[in-house]
Amino acid sequence: MRFTTINSKKYTGIERLLKLTVFLTVCIGGSIAQAAKVPAGQVRFFNNANTDFNAYVNNPNAAQKKWMRDHYSRMLSYSPSFDKKNSWYKGGLAYVNSYAIYENDSVARSHPEWIMRDVRGHKLYIPWDCGGGRCSQFAGDFSNPKFRSYMIQKMQATVKKGYRGLWLDDVNLTWRVGNNNDVNVHITPIDSNTRKAMTLNDWRRYFTQYLEEVRAALPKTVEISHNAIWYADSMRTENPYITRQIKAANYINLERGASDGGLVRGTGQWGYETFLKYIDYVHKHGAGVILMDEGYTTTQREYGLATWFLISQGNDLFSSDQSNWAAPNSWWKGYSLNLGKALNDRYTWNNLLRRDFACGSVILNQPDTATRSVSVGNSYKNVDGQPVASVNLQAKTAAILKTTCNAARTVPSHKFIR
Structure with missing residues (x-):
């Protein structure tokens, strides 16, 4: 975006304020419209x-x-x-x-x-x-x-x-x-x-x-x-x-x-x-x-x-x-x-990809990999509401898990992929 100085004409303080308000409404308003998130x-x-x-x-x-x-x-x-x-x-x-x-x-x-x-x-x-x-x-x-x-x-x-x-x-x-x-x-x-x-x-x-x-x-x-x-x-x-x-x-x-x-x-x-x-x-x-x-x-x-x-x-x-x-x-x-607020970005966990949220976790096994079986504790349920204590993931499969919402809940220590 190009910024143009307004020095070719003298403006009163109120005029400057009005112009600045319009300028910010256009520029910031556009950004807000694009960046609104859930x-x-x-x-x-x-x-x-x-x-x-x-x-x-x-x-x-x-x-x-x-x-x-x-x-x-x-x-x-x-x-x-x-x-x-x-x-x-x-x-x-x-x-x-x-x-x-x-x-x-x-x-x-x-x-x-x-x-x-x-x-x-x-x-x-x-x-x-x-x-x-x-x-x-x-x-x-x-x-x-x-x-x-x-x-x-x-x-x-x-x-x-x-x-x-x-x-x-x-x-x-x-x-x-x-x-x-x-x-x-x-x-x-x-x-x-x-x-x-x-x-x-x-x-x-x-x-x-x-x-x-x-x-x-x-x-x-x-x-x-x-x-x-x-x-x-x-x-x-x-x-x-x-x-x-x-x-x-x-x-x-x-x-x-x-x-x-x-x-x-x-x-x-x-x-x-x-x-x-x-x-x-x-x-x-x-x-x-x-x-x-x-x-x-x-x-x-x-x-x-x-x-x-x-x-x-x-x-x-x-x-x-x-x-x-x-x-x-x-x-x-x-x-x-x-699943609420993300508690982290995706990371590697037990040779799987994982991400945690306030209300659940997602665990995924990539294509062309060995089957992985992992324990996830006793607090999770699957999408259908059935209790899940462990997941067995073949290649190119995943588990979406729900839990009681808690933005401060403990998640595994991890290292981000980025």
Whole structure:
């Protein structure tokens, strides 16, 4: 933020006070809006209000509306179908694909120069929703200022319909562009500014500049989520473009979550601890995360949520791909848990990962590890309220344990992972 001195004109003491009050309201108010937190142990659920959820939002009564407001901290919403629901639900983040130009959209015909091209001039695509030799989304050229301006105007118009913010899809700071025949084949686009093959560094630079323009164009009270690729670069050092991308968002959405089948033990490229380290990186730069877990068994369900407890800072969200666990008529009680204030950060305990809260503890065994059995004493209960004195954790499983709330309770001595 740039600070401008007010010395070009003389002001009375009252005028100075008024200007200072306005300045602080804008600057500090914006920060407060972004930083408002609940206890790290209180689950904040992010619901996907897709077409499968229409039965619950199309004609709810007053009690049903209140239930959704109470249980869904935010919802992934879709304009224009959700527009009228903003009158009773104020936490909607509207879906926008950050650089897609849809094949059937009139802009694809009126502005073909906004579509990325290969060296032969062929149109390029986002490698998603492809089949039968066709993809549905052209890759919009975010290096083109006119395309960026068009997209930002669309986002501004969407927010004005009453949305809490935007959920930007395909925030890809690594290559995601190809032809419409094979989604696994990368094709390097031509940089429309240099007329040469675009470099990955310039891809990131243009994309980051675009995202910063989006952030600057919207009020600070508007929340922005980036559906990003956490492994877009090595975690050995911080990438300056990824750092800037994170700073332009309130949330970084992580599809698949901890249940991602590609995660393995430890700190390697695809390591579970590397994944958590990326989340630490996001927190360091002021954003929260949305863990959009893909687990489909009850064991994976607890493991996914336990991971969220390990990283929660009070402004993070959790989501599940399984609508039958999150719907109003089949809500899993675990998504209503409030373990209270965090007593520590995650740490290693008996070759497991652990974190303690005023009202419980979370213990997790990483992927590809030996089964661990540990005693936890006599004060804990599981999510269903059954007493637990010990836990037996196979690889990629976890235990979420509740106890009588006490912010001064004794927890094991430990050494933090950070």
